[in-house]
Amino acid sequence: MSRRRLVVxxxxxxxxxxxxxxCAPNNxxxxxxGTPSPMPTTANPPSSSSVPTPDDPCAKEKLSLxxxxxxxxxxxxxxxxxxxxxxxxxxGKGFESAVAYAVAKNLNFAPEEVQWIVVPFNKSYAPGAxxxxxxxxxxxxxxKRAEVVTFSDGYYTVNQAVIAxxxxxxxxxxxxxxxxxxxxxxxxxxxxxxxxxEFIKPTQEPYVYNDTNDAxxxxxxxxxxxxxxxxxxxxxxxxxxxxxxxxxxQFPAVDGYEEFGMLFQKDNPLAICVDKVLSGMKDSGELExxxxxxxxxxxxxxxxxx
Amino acid sequence: MSADVAYVDPxxxxxxxxxxxxxxxxxxxxxxxxxxxxxxxxxxxxGWPVVQETFxxxxxxxSSFPQLLSAFWLNIRIFIVAEVFILIVGMVVxxxxxxxxxxxxxxxxxxxxYTDVFRxxxxxxxxxxxxxxxxxxxxxxxxxxxxxxxxxxxxxxxxAYVAEVFRAGLASVHPSQRMASRSxxxxxxxxxxxxxxxxxxxxxxxxxxxxxxxxxxDTALVSILGPIEILRRAxxxxxxxxxxxxxxxxxxxxxxxxxxxxRFADWLQARTQKQRRAAATV
Numbered sequence: 042m043s044r045r046r047l048v049v050x051x052x053x054x055x056x057x058x059x060x061x062x063x064c065a066p067n068n069x070x071x072x073x074x075g076t077p078s079p080m081p082t083t084a085n086p087p088s089s090s091s092v093p094t095p096d097d098p099c100a101k102e103k104l105s106l107x108x109x110x111x112x113x114x115x116x117x118x119x120x121x122x123x124x125x126x127x128x129x130x131x132x133g134k135g136f137e138s139a140v141a142y143a144v145a146k147n148l149n150f151a152p153e154e155v156q157w158i159v160v161p162f163n164k165s166y167a168p169g170a171x172x173x174x175x176x177x178x179x180x181x182x183x184x185k186r187a188e189v190v191t192f193s194d195g196y197y198t199v200n201q202a203v204i205a206x207x208x209x210x211x212x213x214x215x216x217x218x219x220x221x222x223x224x225x226x227x228x229x230x231x232x233x234x235x236x237x238x239e240f241i242k243p244t245q246e247p248y249v250y251n252d253t254n255d256a257x258x259x260x261x262x263x264x265x266x267x268x269x270x271x272x273x274x275x276x277x278x279x280x281x282x283x284x285x286x287x288x289x290x291q292f293p294a295v296d297g298y299e300e301f302g303m304l305f306q307k308d309n310p311l312a313i314c315v316d317k318v319l320s321g322m323k324d325s326g327e328l329e330x331x332x333x334x335x336x337x338x339x340x341x342x343x344x345x346x347x
Numbered sequence: 348m349s350a351d352v353a354y355v356d357p358x359x360x361x362x363x364x365x366x367x368x369x370x371x372x373x374x375x376x377x378x379x380x381x382x383x384x385x386x387x388x389x390x391x392x393x394g395w396p397v398v399q400e401t402f403x404x405x406x407x408x409x410s411s412f413p414q415l416l417s418a419f420w421l422n423i424r425i426f427i428v429a430e431v432f433i434l435i436v437g438m439v440v441x442x443x444x445x446x447x448x449x450x451x452x453x454x455x456x457x458x459x460x461y462t463d464v465f466r467x468x469x470x471x472x473x474x475x476x477x478x479x480x481x482x483x484x485x486x487x488x489x490x491x492x493x494x495x496x497x498x499x500x501x502x503x504x505x506x507a508y509v510a511e512v513f514r515a516g517l518a519s520v521h522p523s524q525r526m527a528s529r530s531x532x533x534x535x536x537x538x539x540x541x542x543x544x545x546x547x548x549x550x551x552x553x554x555x556x557x558x559x560x561x562x563x564x565d566t567a568l569v570s571i572l573g574p575i576e577i578l579r580r581a582x583x584x585x586x587x588x589x590x591x592x593x594x595x596x597x598x599x600x601x602x603x604x605x606x607x608x609x610r611f612a613d614w615l616q617a618r619t620q621k622q623r624r625a626a627a628t629v
Contacts, residue, residue, distance in 0.1 A: 264572075
């Protein structure tokens with residue numbers, strides 16, 4: 042092989058990379074916003090409650106959407122009760138499904154114009170363009186996360202609760218100190234887990250599971266003493282799934298770990314419109330109504346003392 | 348082959364030396380140009396700043412590293428214990444499958460079914476089944492430790508692979524070796540022990556190591572049962588900060604263990620080859 046050809050080798054490899062790079066840019070950010078409607082005056086659907094003016098940036102036809110004309114909403118699968126029912130977000134049943142459809146309605150989308158896609162939690166915050174307008178999946182708003190994505194305002198203030206089998210010694214705990222010696226479990230990526238490590242500070246390392254189902258198996262098997270979940274889930278689990286289970290108690294909300302928000306692409310202007318709609322729903326009592334419809338109140342679960 | 352025995356013309360030796368030095372320079376130069384060009388291209392990709400921020404964030408790397416390292420200790424313990432038992436299981440099953448006499452048919456059948464089933468079933472299912480299934484049986488005196496059952500599941504799963512590797516190794520030894528050994532009066536057991544196995548094992552060291560490197564990473568599967576090992580630790584950190592750098596940090600730790608292992612295997616290979624060659628010249 043001649044020397045000249047040797048020198049050419051890295052150049053050729055690099056040229057190949059350059060060629061790849063040339064086709065790589067994906068004109069990032071939001072994909073096509075719906076084509077602007079030529080006749081804004083005819084665009085007001087009769088159902089509209091907020092009566093958008095033609096220059097309202099939140100008018101349906103001005104929103105920049107992933108799929109033109111449709112509101113694309115993501116959530117994980119399986120979608121668990123009481124936030125969703127029958128693993129089918131499009132049936133409008135369950136708290137988050139109901140909230141999503143109410144938000145869609147207030148943005149003047151008909152239920153048929155809402156489409157759901159499966160977005161695993163790990164994928165929801167991946168860099169690059171998102172394939173949903175927003176993701177609603179019991180995601181807690183934290184400042185650290187908000188550096189990477191944009192959150193809506195909170196739509197639910199969540200408390201964390203501890204479940205144990207009724208006949209286990211942990212079931213009688215009334216203070217945090219009594220929980221510290223227990224073998225605790227939680228689902229990965231949840232603020233429940235953060236509660237364990239930052240709030241309860243147990244003496245043993247917590248057990249961490251892919252989903253609540255695995256955590257429940259471990260609890261039933263006696264492999265762990267208690268699991269930490271959000272309170273609505275705790276009510277559902279003890280009422281339906283583990284009748285032998287008992288809500289030992291709940292924690293008072295801790296700053297920065299208490300609100301569920303919808304997740305958007307960073308700086309997606311749609312978030313502003315959703316916030317507007319949410320605050321309208323809060324003022325009108327619509328959100329409270331949905332909350333009462335789907336989530337059991339937490340008044341009868343005792344609070345832990347510090 | 349040895350240069351110190353044969354006579355070499357000093358002028359030719361000199362030119363050879365110069366040529367080899369030139370080759371090294373060309374190689375290094377080529378490498379430098381390549382690395383430079385790749386660096387320039389990658390850093391100019393439009394999405395690179397985002398990728399760098401989400402995957403190669405130095406602050407995240409530094410802050411997650413110590414916890415990852417301490418979580419890795421669990422992987423190492425699972426790995427070492429599993430490895431020992433995998434070798435035993437693999438060897439026993441491989442030998443069982445080579446039994447010839449008709450009376451051993453049941454053993455052969457069981458061993459064959461074992462390798463077929465456990466190679467075909469996803470490891471994650473075996474782990475779930477043993478880790479959550481056996482404690483659910485609520486048997487008296489049976490431990491319900493997740494790490495224990497996770498390790499047993501890995502042993503069963505990898506034992507099947509390693510059994511096939513050993514079997515291939517046994518098949519690679521020429522039949523004349525067995526015949527020669529038996530005609531010298533060694534028993535079947537002695538033939539296996541002193542003639543066949545040493546050669547077989549030597550032949551399969553590279554594929555065995557391959558399996559062990561793979562096992563090292565699969566120890567992370569035990570995390571589905573609850574214990575926090577390195578990948579789970581990384582996942583927790585990632586889900587809190589929405590930054591994937593902890594996974595990269597975990598990868599660095601894994602690599603730091605596999606590279607020495609690979610080099611050790613290479614060295615082992617080179618050594619046995621040398622010994623063989625030396626023996627052949629006698």
